[in-house]
Amino acid sequence: MEKFINWLEKTMLPVANKIAKQRHLMAIRDTFMTILPPIFFGGIIAVINSAPAVEGTTNGFMIAWANFASENAVILSWLNTVTLGFLSFYVCIGITYYLCKHYEITPFMPIVIAIAGFMMLTAEPVELSFGNVLGQLTYFDGKGMLVAIFVSIATVEAYRFLTEHHVGEIKMPDSVPPALTTSFGSLVTCIIILAVDSLLFIVCYKTQGVGFAHTIINVLSPAIEATDNIGTAILVAILLNLGWFFGIHDAIWNGFLSPIEYGTLSMNAAAKAAGTALPAVFTVSFWCYFGIIGGLGNCLALGILCLLSKRKDIKTVGKLGIVPAFFGISEPITFGLPIMLNPILFVPCILTSVVNVTVSYLLMSSNIIGRTYAMLSYNMPSIFGSYFATGDFKAVILIIVLILIDMLIYYPFFKAHEKATEDMAEE
Amino acid sequence: MINVILVCNAGMSTSLLKARMNELGEGKYCVEAYSEQEYAKHADHADVILVGPQVRYLIDNIKAKTGNKIPVESIDPLAYGRMNAAKILQQVDSIVGKK
Numbered sequence: 043m044e045k046f047i048n049w050l051e052k053t054m055l056p057v058a059n060k061i062a063k064q065r066h067l068m069a070i071r072d073t074f075m076t077i078l079p080p081i082f083f084g085g086i087i088a089v090i091n092s093a094p095a096v097e098g099t100t101n102g103f104m105i106a107w108a109n110f111a112s113e114n115a116v117i118l119s120w121l122n123t124v125t126l127g128f129l130s131f132y133v134c135i136g137i138t139y140y141l142c143k144h145y146e147i148t149p150f151m152p153i154v155i156a157i158a159g160f161m162m163l164t165a166e167p168v169e170l171s172f173g174n175v176l177g178q179l180t181y182f183d184g185k186g187m188l189v190a191i192f193v194s195i196a197t198v199e200a201y202r203f204l205t206e207h208h209v210g211e212i213k214m215p216d217s218v219p220p221a222l223t224t225s226f227g228s229l230v231t232c233i234i235i236l237a238v239d240s241l242l243f244i245v246c247y248k249t250q251g252v253g254f255a256h257t258i259i260n261v262l263s264p265a266i267e268a269t270d271n272i273g274t275a276i277l278v279a280i281l282l283n284l285g286w287f288f289g290i291h292d293a294i295w296n297g298f299l300s301p302i303e304y305g306t307l308s309m310n311a312a313a314k315a316a317g318t319a320l321p322a323v324f325t326v327s328f329w330c331y332f333g334i335i336g337g338l339g340n341c342l343a344l345g346i347l348c349l350l351s352k353r354k355d356i357k358t359v360g361k362l363g364i365v366p367a368f369f370g371i372s373e374p375i376t377f378g379l380p381i382m383l384n385p386i387l388f389v390p391c392i393l394t395s396v397v398n399v400t401v402s403y404l405l406m407s408s409n410i411i412g413r414t415y416a417m418l419s420y421n422m423p424s425i426f427g428s429y430f431a432t433g434d435f436k437a438v439i440l441i442i443v444l445i446l447i448d449m450l451i452y453y454p455f456f457k458a459h460e461k462a463t464e465d466m467a468e469e
Numbered sequence: 470m471i472n473v474i475l476v477c478n479a480g481m482s483t484s485l486l487k488a489r490m491n492e493l494g495e496g497k498y499c500v501e502a503y504s505e506q507e508y509a510k511h512a513d514h515a516d517v518i519l520v521g522p523q524v525r526y527l528i529d530n531i532k533a534k535t536g537n538k539i540p541v542e543s544i545d546p547l548a549y550g551r552m553n554a555a556k557i558l559q560q561v562d563s564i565v566g567k568k
Binding site for chain 1: 477478479481482485504505506521522523524525526527529530546547549550551552
């Protein structure tokens with residue numbers, strides 16, 4: 043076992059390091075890590091906008107809330123749409139910025155042309171006349187995520203390639219102010235990129251009658267829909283917890299995972315604001331509030347078991363770890379008990395998440411429990427997060443049940459761990 | 470005074486440890502916790518950089534980013550999980566002693 047673990051350590055760490063260093067994945071990851079404010083703001087608005095049903099209540103606050111929400115539904119929905127519902131737009135800016143930072147390029151012009159390119163490729167003209175511009179912005183939500191990633195990366199790479207090879211560079215005399223040199227100097231470079239964006243739009247519009255994003259979605263929609271299914275949820279549960287078992291932070295997956303799980307969240311938010319049925323189940327809030335309760339390894343359930351233990355050292359781990367675990371931080375228990383590289387706890391560390399996502403996915407896909415349309419914070423305890431993300435009180439009950447199930451799954455393995463480490467009891 | 474920087478993904482779990490290390494260090498150590506995105510800005514006057522075991526795969530990147538001038542090590546997992554500040558300060562001492 044030890045040899046096997048050593049071997050895995052030696053092969054896995056370099057891979058993790060490569061993923062962590064890959065510049066495009068890094069830019070995507072940094073984007074999703076910093077882009078939380080509009081997601082959070084949109085989430086709060088969505089919570090305010092979805093007052094619980096008031097039939098039969100005499101609670102003044104509940105009634106006032108429901109009235110406020112219904113009177114201001116348009117305003118609230120709009121605020122939610124332009125923040126969380128326009129996520130792809132912000133992601134496009136973020137990836138452009140972080141990739142420029144990586145290449146040490148001044149990000150201003152690339153961001154401007156990336157936004158222009160994103161607009162060309164995702165918005166669709168409906169009516170253009172004097173003093174009247176109508177556009178279709180449906181693809182600014184998660185549906186446009188692929189386009190946002192494509193435009194931002196392609197823009198920066200093209201910009202870098204063209205400037206490095208001095209294509210279209212306009213040389214200015216030294217007496218010209220530097221600000222002018224940058225904007226004129228990159229004029230042709232930017233025009234080339236915008237021309238390519240325009241060309242993509244024109245081709246789609248002429249042949250399909252719709253924008254680029256719309257065309258892409260039409261082609262890729264089976265593949266995109268395929269990402270939201272129970273198999274993905276289980277795969278994510280296995281992979282992320284497997285990494286965690288080896289003590290590798292789930293951040294390394296975010297370059298792949300964030301676009302998917304934030305994309306579906308943003309689609310749900312847009313649908314919620316529009317008052318239509320929520321299309322997706324597997325979102326970032328589904329994963330972090332229902333899939334991992336108390337952080338990876340479901341450390342809230344395990345932390346409770348530690349607290350109940352008769353062993354003093356294990357109880358101490360529980361005392362140290364339970365509060366962080368309540369807020370979704372599982373490091374103290376993972377490394378303190380430990381779960382990491384502890385063959386006895388390997389099975390439950392993964393199984394608990396698999397059970398959590400399976401049960402939650404089935405209940406949400408059959409609409410017994412509300413689907414998620416808001417994400418507040420990774421550190422919001424699941425008990426609260428589950429309610430705010432779904433607006434459904436039943437979700438809170440589900441969380442409590444899942445914690446109990448997780449405790450049951452952990453229990454025999456936990457006991458075995460206690461037994462196996464008996465000699466370490468009194469240090 | 471020994472300047473120690475702790476790095477983890479969001480600077481969240483290391484900040485739990487930071488308070489304990491500063492308290493126990495009684496002014497002999499100045500411990501700060503930063504996220505993976507932030508640490509580089511503060512690395513200039515660091516004597517030691519310690520990373521949370523969950524992001525130990527970043528060690529090579531951090532070494533490269535700080536020009537191989539500052540020792541970078543992973544914190545002992547068990548000491549990290551049990552927030553054993555004394556043991557981690559010993560680790561700091563032994564790294565500084567090696568220099």
